[in-house]
Amino acid sequence: MRQLVLELFFTITFSLMHVRGHIAPWHKGMYCLNGTTPDVDDQTTNEAVNPLYQLSREDWWFHHINKCDEFPPAPGDFLELPANGEFTVELAVNRAFTSLSFNGEHKATFADGQDHPGLGDRPSNGDTPPCIVEPNIHAQNESMAAGSAFAISYQSDLSKVTPENLVVFTVAYNTPWRLIATYSVPNLPACPPDGCICAWGWVPNGCGEPNMYMLGYKCKVTGMTGTAAVAPAKPASWCEDDPSKCTSGARQLIYWNQLEGNNIEVSGTDLAGDPRSPAYNTKLGFSNGAQTDIFLNPGSATQTSVIPGPSSTSPPTSDGLPALPESGAKSIRMGVAILPLCALVVSLGMVLTVL
Ligand SMILES: *[C@@H]1O[C@H](CO)[C@@H](O)[C@H](O)[C@H]1NC(C)=O
């Protein structure tokens, strides 16, 4: 019995840690929005948020490790990219804390459904801020957040996407930080009729395992689209110390610290004296915002006007968050955390009965 109680304790602790997990950009156009159990719409899924570290090429590519790549969004749901505009996603540790679950009732300022006043502030004794673990955003404060990116491939079929045709088109410095993240779109040309494939990338800078993130989306360019096709992408290179070493033009996502398929290796320390960690920021020469240097000659694509669809991003504003009074929000958040626990306790009970 004692053994069992102990086991229960550890399982609960582990599953709570799991709820708090890591980060993904939530949007209707994402892969594995409903989780990775066929025909189940999991309102508290975190299948999409797990980082990728020391995996085979097959397993890390589009988060195949837990089959995220096999659960596309519902037909007609796209991450819409307004040419020369911007789009918004919600960077959260669990679907529960986004607009896509519980009518958005558990959203707050940060990724874990909490407001965390003063998060990242310098400690009153003047020490440098420590790594933040709740939420697990691998940074000490906003200025240390490494930056994240979206890339686009003009293929409608995920199996046709390659590192060379998946081009970084936007970067947001100092993300992930808050729940709401906005990315700018350059003058992208129109996608094929069945849409494009996009991917999100993030490589945290220290504060934990040196892993990376890659997650798939069905996406399409809307509005008055561009007249230049996107060029083939080359790997980015470390150039913090020497801008002449930066890769110019269309660049690939960062594939790092995997067993196979890496496109960058770094050694030594960065200018701040920390171990080098490649990132979507000045260290690899990525500018902030829309990447405007990724195109072939004007006229290499046909301009069209694409009307935004019903799945267009409804930009959640940062005002009006959270909707619930603090105490109410807290108890509901507890409820969310307790959901998986109840399932656990019930299944443990069932195992016991069988035994
Ligand atoms: C997710 O679940 C909802 C509700 O069952 C369903 O309408 C939607 O199509 C599902 N999405 C995917 C991508 O399977």
Ligand SMILES: *[C@@H]1O[C@H](CO)[C@@H](O)[C@H](O)[C@H]1NC(C)=O
């Ligand atoms: C952010 O955190 C880093 C690392 O702890 C620290 O060096 C820097 O001074 C902090 N910035 C602010 C504005 O506190």
